[in-house]
Each structure stands twice: as structure tokens, then as C-alpha cells.
Amino acid sequence: MSAPLLSIEGVSVELPTPRGLLRAVDGVDLRLEPGQTLGVVGESGCGKTMLSRAILQLLPKRAKLTGRVMFAGRDLARLPREALRKLRGPELAVVFQDPMTSLNPVLTIGTQIVETLQVHLGMSGVAATRRGAELLAAVGIPAPEQRLRQYPNQLSGGMRQRVAIAIALSCEPKLLIADEPTTALDVTVQAQILDLLAREQQRRHMAMILITHDLGVVAGRTDEVAVMYAGRVVERAPTRRLFARMRMPYTGALLAAIPRLDTPPHTPLPAIAGRPPDPTRPLPGCSFAPRCGRADVHCHESKPPLADPERAGSLYACWHPL
């Protein structure tokens, strides 16, 4: 195994709220090799976005981060601001869910791309404009020179997300974090954007973390998947192995809840009863136990560690695996 590009070691994120301390991320360990794709899957509030923000060092000011975020040998959590700023762009980049809010509505597309290239790569205005048009063409935007002069509101949601991807890729990052990049888009556009990300990733040998709530999105497009629940990674395995054999009941339930194309209409969906626990009131045992059909007294009392007891290369946190 080569040296990891990113290694997250015991990362926790706590946020003060009026209801008490909220532990958004709870002792997460992850690693990612250069050029690999990691899918992070979980429901709203499971901590997947906070984890990505912890990697990017874009946490809210009140948030307290513990643990280490090692990126290419440096701990990002302890890096000075200026050094971090230099990393963003050429090393680390991000694509957010909503391209309308991540793009500046009062600046043209061109200004936003050119600015990135000038600031991070020190390009001249003319060179940056030329490169900007090339980037837009590379992400599948027709008539790129015209598009450079347009504003975000003149583009469709899919086109805006392509622009956001073009900006993220403009400085050839080593790691791209895509946080629900296709959730706001139609299925056909989603397929196009995911293809685009996969193609650019291979071409650039870039590592990627694909964050989504949809197991369908990670299935065909990641090397490894980490499933998060209530701030913790509850299962982690190479993608094919995970789908071949899910161990954590939560992962199984998440898959079962997706409407399938091969079942007849009006088949009741196996929904997961209840809701995730209140993150300001951590449970002593397994966080999923209150919603889990296999849970017993032990599950409610004692938190299962993320481990690989069978040494089969897939980690899960469960006392009664599937």
C-alpha cells in the first residue's frame, strides 16, 4: 500500500448549541490513497458534511476539532492560515451541493474562474481567460467563451454545477471533496455530472471524497465506502465487498429503503422506523440500537467498536452483524 494522501485520525467535531454540546463527528478514522475515490454515505445530520468541513478546515468558528487531519504529511488542523490558503486550490478543492450559493451571483463566470487562476497559480489575465475557456470546454460547457461573460443565474443548475467543478479543478487539486454534488439535480444531469467527475478524476489521478445520502450514487463510482450514522463511521469496506455483503444492519436498512426498479408497484418499502438520535444526547450503546431489529440489551449498553473481527477487510461497528 502506498502512503496515504489523506489520513484522518480520531477526528471529532463538537459544536456548542443552546441545548448543549453537539458532537457532530465522533472519533472518525479514514484514509485515502492518491487517485482513489471514497464514498461517504449517510442521512442528514449524520456528520458527513461536518467531516468534510473538518478536512477542509472550514468549520464554523465555534466548532472544536480534536484529532489529526494528515494531508500529504501535514496536519491540516494545526497549519497556519496562510499555509492553508496556499493548499486550497492546488492541493484541496471542494464542490458543494448547491452551485447557486457557491458561485457569486454578481460576478461573471469568467471573473470567478480567472480570479482563481490568478490568485492560486499567478497566471496573467489573458492566460487565465484562455485557460478558463479551456476548463469550461473540458467540463462539457458548449460555447465556453460566451459563457465566461455570463452570470450564474443565466445558467441551468447542471451548467452551474459544471462551472463549480471547473473552478474546483482549475488548479489541479490532489484531493477533491464533492459534497452532495448532484442532490439538487435531475437524474439525467446527475448521471452526466458523476461521469464528468469520474473522467476528470482518472485523467488527473486525483483522489476524491464523494459525499452523498444515496447508496446508488456510490455503488458504481467509488473504490471504498464509509457509512456514517450519528457522527460515527459504522461500516467501511471496499465498495464491491460492501454491496456483496453488508454487515451493519443500518447499511442494509439504508439499501432496502431505496425504491427498486425490479419490484412491482405498491410494494411497501422496508422503511427504517424512527429517527436518528438527538446528537446533543449521546447514547451509551450503539446509536442505531433504538431503530434496529437485531438490538438487544448489550447493544443499548455498550458501544460497538469499528473493527474487522474476521480480518476480511471490511470494518463494521455492530455486536450482531448481518
Place this chain on the structure above:
Amino acid sequence: MTKLLSVEDLTVEYAVGGKSLFAVSGVSLHVDRGETLGLVGESGCGKSTLGRAVLQLRPPTGGKVVFDGTELTTLGGKAMRAMRKRLQLIFQDPIASLNPRRRIGDIIAEPLIITGVTDKAERERRVREVMTAVGLDPDVAMGRLPHEFSGGQCQRICIARALILEPELVICDEPVSALDVSIRAQILNLLEEMKRRYGLTLLFIAHDLAVVKAVSDRIAVMYLGKLCEVSPTERLFAQPAHPYTALLLEAIPVPDPTVRPMANVPFGEPPSPLDPPSGCRFRTRCPRADIRCAAEVPLLREIGGGQFVACHHPLAQGQ
């Protein structure tokens, strides 16, 4: 079966910068009593506008909307208000569709007040009944405010509010798109259960074919303001006839890593509805398009088994 809702040659036109945008252009469809009709298409295809036009929230510029024998487009304000009891709408964003400053019990009781149920005890009894039906505990939830609930719970509140008048037709406009997978399944199951319990007829609008499949008896596929295909659900999935339907089906991410995702998707985005292509509106993205598709608008015709398609070169010929 009898038709509860029938839409005939419906057109909805918006004026945009001096031009007219046909959000819905000449759509005809019907929903039988007790049936769920799924309406599928991408953003901007006119599916939500169609739903609103049925309820006369967006008055149609042409065509007819006949609900249980009554033509709604020519109905006066008062008569339409009386009719609204029988037609309800559930929106995509459950949190935005609840007044943040009002208590849940009052929100759900509001339709009763509007329709003149003056007896307070009667109102409370009915609010409790419908809340219990949608899986909310009235003793806990009635006095609370919307922000104390999750998205899924808010959608339950919206469903309770829509059902309290015991409507016959409920139009669900992307009711689960904003919800997580696990909660989505809960709400879809709830809608099915409510449909049985209250004998509802549903027009279920969504962009996700897999979601629509779970609840629909028939599905209508819409593209740029026109219907491409209308078919019984199982038949549509077994043999999609319109190339656009096939494209939508192929684009659904399958939660199975051994299934290769569609590589290098060969299609663009829908053209602007301000300037739709001549002939078949899908032709600019269609692999089967030829000269005829540019010249001639394909009409919706039956190819057998209740499957209708508007295409000169359908994928399935029917038998």
C-alpha cells in the same frame, strides 16, 4: 373505472420578457377514481405547473379540467372555493409550507376553519384523528411549532393538513424529494396507507422514476410541456416505448457496483422552453431522431395494453 379527473388539451402560458413560454402545451390525461397516476419529468418540464393548473392555482390559458363531471376552468371564485375541499395539494418542501409561528394543531385545523366548521370540539376531534392517522402523537405534537420537527415529521403534518377535509383527489408535488432515503420510504408507505384508508385518488408528481414506480398504477412522462408516454406502470418499466423514458430509466443510479453506470451519457440538457425545437421536442437529444421528427409533431397514440406514446420511432411497437 370512472374518471375522477380529466384534463383535455390543457395549455398554460407564461409571458416572459415579451415572449410566451408554454409551460404546458396541449396535455390531455385522466385519473380514474382510486388510481394513482405518476407524472414524471425533469425540472422545467411543466409537471408542477400542470398540477397547479388542475387546482386552478395557475389558471390555464386553454383547455379543460373536468373534475367529477364539473368543468373547473369556468367555475366562479365561490364555486371553486367550495370545490377545493375535494382537491388538495402537498408540496415538496414541507418546512417551507408550514407557517413557522403557528402551532401544529392550529395549522392542521385551519382548513376546517376556512370551510366553516365552527364547533371547536369537533375540530379538535378531527385534528386528533388525522394526526394519529399520519403517525403523529396529538398529545405531544399539537402545541408545538414546526421548527421542533424534522423534515419527515413536517411532511406528515402537511399530509394531515391535506387530509383533514377528506378530499377525493390529492396532488402530491415532489412530496419526498427533499427527504432522506429512510424517511422517504416512511412517507411513501404513509401515502399508500392514507390512500387506502381515505379512498384517495392521487396525482403523484416527481422527477425520480423509481419513487414514482413504488406508488403509481399508471405513469405519464412529460418533456418540455408535452406528454411523451403514458403507460401502466409495469409495462412502462418492462418496455419503455419513448426514447426519453428509456433515457430516464437508464440514468437512475443502481445501488449495485456490478452494474456499470451509464458511461459518457450522450445527451445534453433540455432546450429552453421559450424556444422549443420544431416537431418532436425531444429530437435534439434523441439518438433515433430523423428528418420526420423535425418536421412533424408526433401525436400520442396507443401501441397496445393501455400504453400510449408520442414518437415517430418508438422503441417498443407493442402487440
